[in-house]
Amino acid sequence: MVAVRPAASSVGRRVLVLAVAAVQVAAFLVADALGRPTLYVVFAVVSAACLGALADRGAFGVVAACLGGALLVALVYPLVTLVTVASPESVLAALARPDVRRTLYLSVYGPLLATLLACLLGVPLALLLRRDFAGRPVVEALVDLPLVVPHSVAGLAVLLAFGEGGALPSLPVLGAVPGLVLALTFVSAPYAVNGAREGFETVDRDAERAARSLGASRFETFRRVTAPLAVRGVLSGAVLSWARAVSEYGAVAVVAYNVTVFYPPAGERVQAMFGSVFVVRELDVNFDAAVAVAVCLLAVCVVVFLVVRALTRETGGWR
Incomplete structure (x- = not known):
């Protein structure tokens, strides 16, 4: 009996989550049909x-x-509204436009290149940062610095550093895929x-x-022990990096507002814009x-x- 209880508890939680989600969807559809979105928010x-009261955590709960x-309503409701405003016809009509298809292609292709570059250069650095060494706090601060730099400032900095007359004079930056990749990276x-x-x-x-x-070299230890055990974190970081690149606007608007890119369906280089x-x-x-x-x-x-x-959730059911 003891071994069955965790599974039963997990099934019960799943049923509860699905029931709550179904009620929320139904309430949203009713409020949307009545044209009274405030009713759903309330x-x-x-x-x-009510769920907090049922959890028996007291007034504080x-x-x-x-x-x-x-807060969840403030985070999710705008996205749901965006999806409901767009009709399937308008989405299909947009997808039929060549410029939209080029935009979607560039919005996936550019961040993918940026993620590959970030992982190629960043994973070895991450391996070093797991160990203590002189200057480690400084290196960690430098890694996190782009997180607090305004996006338009980041784009201007990339353009001045690597554009015409910069550190990579032979590399096309302004309005080119390399510039887009550098900004996204x-x-x-x-x-x-x-x-x-x-x-x-x-x-x-x-x-x-x-x-x-047991005689394994450093490389063999990394390949057979360290890398397999750390692969989940590496993949999670790569996916988050790609997602962050997809959402970028300010830096891209400065460096690569219009991009000349090879578009496989057309078999030639075309002008495209990044999604945002x-x-x-x-x-x-x-x-x-x-x-x-x-x-x-x-x-x-x-x-x-x-x-x-x-990639990141723990096994053993929903949490």
């Missing part, structure tokens, strides 16, 4: 307070659930480095010492197209989010 917050529910590399570092820090040092004592830049531009030209492209980009980000959750 319902969501009140239902969160009810208040915490109510405030937490309000600048803003997304901290996620790749920190994710990989956390993965390496979870590796048991005793396992590495045991491998070394395209959406902002379309807001003044074609609002429906901007919403449709935003929905497509949101779908990509949701897929990335689910991948991250799958």
